[in-house]
Amino acid sequence: MTAATNKKKVFITETLSPSGRALLAVRDDVEMVEFPNMISAPDFNAMLKAHAPVHGVALGATRFGEPELDSSGDMKVVTRIGVGYDAVDVPALSRRKVPLLTAGTANxxxxxxxxxxxxxxxxxxxxxxxxxxxxxxxxxxxxxxxxxxxxxxxxxxxxxxxxxxxxxxxxxxxxxxxxxxxxxxxxxxxxxxxxxxxxxxxxxxxxxxxxxxxxxxxxxxxxxxxxxxxxxxxxxxxxxxxxxxxxxxxxxxxxxxxxxxxxxxxxxxxxxxxxxxxxxxxxxxxxxAPHVAGVTREAVDRMSEQTARNILSVLDGEPIRPNVINHDVL
Structure with a gap:
C-alpha cells in the first residue's frame, strides 16, 4: 500500500486558524480539505461524497448527523471549533462509534x-x-x-x-x-x-x-x-x-x-x-453582539489548536478523553 493511500482525509472549515492548520499540515499522513463555515447541508454532503472516504472533520457552524456520516464513508472523528454541539446529532455519532470532541476550556x-x-x-x-x-x-x-x-x-x-x-x-x-x-x-x-x-x-x-x-x-x-x-x-x-x-x-x-x-x-x-x-x-x-463571545483572536487560535489536537488524538488511537462528549464510544 502506498503512502498516499495511507493518508487520512480531514475536512476543515475555513475558520480554522493558521496555527491549527499547522498542527495538521506537519503530518505526512493527513490530507486537509477546506470547506465554507456556513455551507448548506446538500452542498456539504456533496463535498463529502466527492472526497470520500473522509476520516475526520473540524466543524464551525455546519450541521452534522446521519446523512453526513453516510456521505463521508469512513468517519473516525468529529470535532467542533468551540464547545457547543447542538448542531451535531450526537446519538447518530454514538451509533457509529464515532467520538465527538469539543475545544474544552479553549474559549x-x-x-x-x-x-x-x-x-x-x-x-x-x-x-x-x-x-x-x-x-x-x-x-x-x-x-x-x-x-x-x-x-x-x-x-x-x-x-x-x-x-x-x-x-x-x-x-x-x-x-x-x-x-x-x-x-x-x-x-x-x-x-x-x-x-x-x-x-x-x-x-x-x-x-x-x-x-x-x-x-x-x-x-x-x-x-x-x-x-x-x-x-x-x-x-x-x-x-x-x-x-x-x-x-x-x-x-x-x-x-x-x-x-x-x-x-x-x-x-x-x-x-x-x-x-x-x-x-x-x-x-x-x-x-x-453577533455570537462572538467565545471568538476573540486568542480564543480562535486556542480552539483551532485544540481542535487539531483532538483530531490527531483519535486518529492516533489515543482520544483526549476530557474533550469527548459521547464517552460511550470509548
Missing amino acids: SPSVAEQALFMMLWLAKRAAEMHAMIKDGTWATRLGALPFDLYGKTVLIVGFGRIGTRTAKRCQAMEMQVLVYDPYKTAAEIKAAGCEPVADLDLALPRADFVTIHCPKTPETVGLFDAARIKLMKPTAYLINTARGGLVDETALLDALVSGRIAGAGLDVFEQEPPPVGAALHALPNVIM
Missing part, C-alpha cells in the same frame, strides 16, 4: 470576559454616557447615574468551564455569587467561594444580575420564559452568552418594554442571524 476565558463586560456596560450606562458627550447633553449626566457591581448579587446559571470562570471574575469585582447547577454538588460550588442555590425560581428574586452559562438541551430550551423572567427584580439584568433559545425573546422583549426587568445583554439569539429591525434591537437598555 471559556473569552466568554467569561464577555459576560462581565456586558454587566459593566449595563451598570455603567455606557451608551448613555457616550451619547451625553457626543450630543452635548453633559448637563443631564446626574439624571442618569451609573452604579457599581461592587456589593451586587449575581446568579450564575451553569457552573461548568465558563460559569466557573465567570464566577472568579465576579468575585474580583467583590460581588456576591450565587450558583444554580443541578449537576454540581453544593460542596463543589462552596469550594469555589460561591453560594449554591437548589431552586432557580427562589434564587431569581435575590439577583441583581443573572448570567446564563448552561448548554442548550431539551431541558434548558425556554429556561427563561415569561414566568421565570417575571421572578427577577425590576432592577435586575439578564445576560445570555450561552445559546439562543434558552431565553424566550418575546417574553424578554415584553419584560424590557414594560420595565419588569432593567436590561439585558445578548450574544446569542433564537434565530441567527436575527432579523434586521427586530423590536428588541431598538431598546436602549439592551447590549448585543
Whole structure:
C-alpha cells in the first residue's frame, strides 16, 4: 500500500486558524480539505461524497448527523471549533462509534470576559454616557447615574468551564455569587467561594444580575420564559452568552418594554442571524453582539489548536478523553 493511500482525509472549515492548520499540515499522513463555515447541508454532503472516504472533520457552524456520516464513508472523528454541539446529532455519532470532541476550556476565558463586560456596560450606562458627550447633553449626566457591581448579587446559571470562570471574575469585582447547577454538588460550588442555590425560581428574586452559562438541551430550551423572567427584580439584568433559545425573546422583549426587568445583554439569539429591525434591537437598555463571545483572536487560535489536537488524538488511537462528549464510544 502506498503512502498516499495511507493518508487520512480531514475536512476543515475555513475558520480554522493558521496555527491549527499547522498542527495538521506537519503530518505526512493527513490530507486537509477546506470547506465554507456556513455551507448548506446538500452542498456539504456533496463535498463529502466527492472526497470520500473522509476520516475526520473540524466543524464551525455546519450541521452534522446521519446523512453526513453516510456521505463521508469512513468517519473516525468529529470535532467542533468551540464547545457547543447542538448542531451535531450526537446519538447518530454514538451509533457509529464515532467520538465527538469539543475545544474544552479553549474559549471559556473569552466568554467569561464577555459576560462581565456586558454587566459593566449595563451598570455603567455606557451608551448613555457616550451619547451625553457626543450630543452635548453633559448637563443631564446626574439624571442618569451609573452604579457599581461592587456589593451586587449575581446568579450564575451553569457552573461548568465558563460559569466557573465567570464566577472568579465576579468575585474580583467583590460581588456576591450565587450558583444554580443541578449537576454540581453544593460542596463543589462552596469550594469555589460561591453560594449554591437548589431552586432557580427562589434564587431569581435575590439577583441583581443573572448570567446564563448552561448548554442548550431539551431541558434548558425556554429556561427563561415569561414566568421565570417575571421572578427577577425590576432592577435586575439578564445576560445570555450561552445559546439562543434558552431565553424566550418575546417574553424578554415584553419584560424590557414594560420595565419588569432593567436590561439585558445578548450574544446569542433564537434565530441567527436575527432579523434586521427586530423590536428588541431598538431598546436602549439592551447590549448585543453577533455570537462572538467565545471568538476573540486568542480564543480562535486556542480552539483551532485544540481542535487539531483532538483530531490527531483519535486518529492516533489515543482520544483526549476530557474533550469527548459521547464517552460511550470509548
